[in-house]
Amino acid sequence: MIRKFMTGLVAVALVFLLPAAVLQPDALVSSKLWAMVGLGMLASLTQPAYSPLDRDAPPEDRGTARQLVWTVYLTSLGGVLECLVWRYPASMAWDELAITAFAVAIAGALLRAWAVAELGRFFTWHVRVQTGQQVISTGPYRLMRHPSYTGAWFLYTGLLIAMHAPVAAAFAGVLLLAAFVRRIRYEEGLMLQTFGAQYVTYCGRVKRLVPFIW
Secondary structure, rough: OOOHHHHHOOOOOOOHHHHHHHOOHHHOHHHHEEEEEHHHHHHHHHHOOOOOOOOOOHHHHHOOOHHHHHHHHHHHHHHHHHHHHHHHHHHHOOOHHHHHHHHHHHHHHHHHHHHHHHHHHHEEEEOOOOOOOOOOHHHHHOOEHHHHHHHHHHHHHHHHOOOOOHHHHHHHOOOHHHHHHHHHHHHHHHHHHHHHHHHHEEEEEEEOOOOOOO
């Protein structure tokens, strides 16, 4: 928990607080900026501990964990810069769009946290199968094979929309989806290799990211 807290603290300081301190010091008293910081910390504390440098990744991961974390970091930083340089001070307003998008981001964070909790120790930062692991089809896994990715997509794109950073949100939406699809390919290949027909049956019953659709 301490490692996750420190990783999250450093990340939100570099992505949110430092740019604000340098570019728009007045933004440091904005409730919206601190709401984003709080949501970033929640995201860090409700997932497995990780290192952005990712030196311990197994070969099966194919760099997907590193790709995801840096996609989140860089698109979030781009959104903060868009918010502070291009759209400030209007970007700090809590209008209807910001409130709705922030609610979507919270819902995404909660879905991801639920998915992590449902898998327990079998939820890993890297693509790998652990001893004793089984195909889980309870909780959010009844509706989606990868609910944590769906939750993360809504979390980070919603956060950027709430910051009135539509350009960064568009980039994040596309780049995160591409990263998730790439990771899913390797992850499901490993699951099929490990669980065979059981996982094939599960895949035939449950969609990847969007319930009943895809």
